[in-house]
Amino acid sequence: MADAGGAPPAAARCGVVAIIGAPNAGKSTLVNALVGQKLAIVSPKVQTTRTRLMGIALAGPAQLLLVDTPGLFAPRRELDRAMVAEAEAAARDADIRLLLVDSARAALPDTLPGAAGAPAWLVLNKVDLVAKARLLPLAAELAAAHAFARVFMISALTGDGVDDLREALATAVPEGPWLFPADQLTDAPQRLLAAELTREQLFLQLGAELPYASAVLPESFETRPDGSVLIRQQILVERESQRAIVLGERGRRIRSIGEAARAAIGEALGTRVHLFLHVKVMPGWAENPSVLRALGLRPGARR
Structure with missing residues (x-):
């Protein structure tokens, strides 16, 4: 952890984690849960998020730069096209891509945006709404569609599995200095x-x-x-x-x-x-x- 003055540890890690997925998959709720404070707005309606928003979380020696993105959908207006472009740009710039999927809907995009060199993790969200007997077969079915490096099952709303995901990200992001002060929670004005x-x-x-x-x-x-x-x-x-x-x-x-x-x-x-x-x-x-x-x-x- 950072010392009392906010300096990062000697063996620091820091990386960009892009959270992508369909509208209303729970991306903003997950960013808030990982940071431990509300930063991104949430609502029951789809396409609430319009721009990239970075939440900054500390996990042991790691600083996680968590990028909340607009949902992936078929754009119609210039606003829509700009929103989808934001999500795809975030995926291209990421060290790790988290594809967040609503377990109750279980839909995957045909292609995963982002650089091929950045590993993609499948994160099944809202597992509290799906029968447990269905989750493992569902995870296997979705994982077969893309070469996911890891698979997680969480509920961003209840916090179930979020700590495990945070710890896994902390060990997977690259070694390197922190890019923000220890007490900063976002880069948004x-x-x-x-x-x-x-x-x-x-x-x-x-x-x-x-x-x-x-x-x-x-x-x-x-x-x-x-x-x-x-x-x-x-x-x-x-x-x-x-x-x-x-x-x-x-x-x-x-x-x-x-x-x-x-x-x-x-x-x-x-x-x-x-x-x-x-x-x-x-x-x-x-x-x-x-x-x-x-x-x-x-x-x-x-x-």
Whole structure:
């Protein structure tokens, strides 16, 4: 472990672990479980994750750089293409690729993105939802489809098997110096983390389709003299009717979203937060390169 001053051990290890898989396989939940703190937003809806987010976990002498990625799916919009490109780029840059599979659905991609030199591990998630007698045959069936170096069975939600996976990653990543301080949990700017926590509330509080037609752009992030943070964010929607839904009757919905997001951001930052939201109609924002860049994506990236 790191010493009291945060210095890495002499025999340090450090490596990038890309967590890839279908939408809603539990990638963000696994990153949070491995880090031991909530970093990536989660919701029951698919395609919640839109950009790469790195969680940083310590395991013995190893620093694990855990990259949460958007799900692999057939893209339609420029936003979708940029999301899939993010996942594939993360896989190419990884030392280890974790293919996370929902055990209840058990679907594998036809090909595994990433460099052939980086080992791929199969991680069956949500094993608490599948009969135990089915798990071993299922693992054997899926492992036969690709040359997986290792197979793990976990429940990222309950934590079952997560410690074993973390320890295995710690011994498998390359030897080398840590790239981040011992107390750093992510490489994401605070303003983007705050925007993601607001977007999480859009997924949790709005209907099935509206979150996919919306985005949260950080406008300003200011630390005040008393240590509190003043944050202004813009919620983009595609149509005026969607703006009315986000606002709600007499502004009740936007207040509920703001209150919940303010509490989540305050907990994540460890300080008092003043959050101001406003809703803007921007038709076609999901095809707008400047908006996608503001969201942390790279428009124009191709598979």
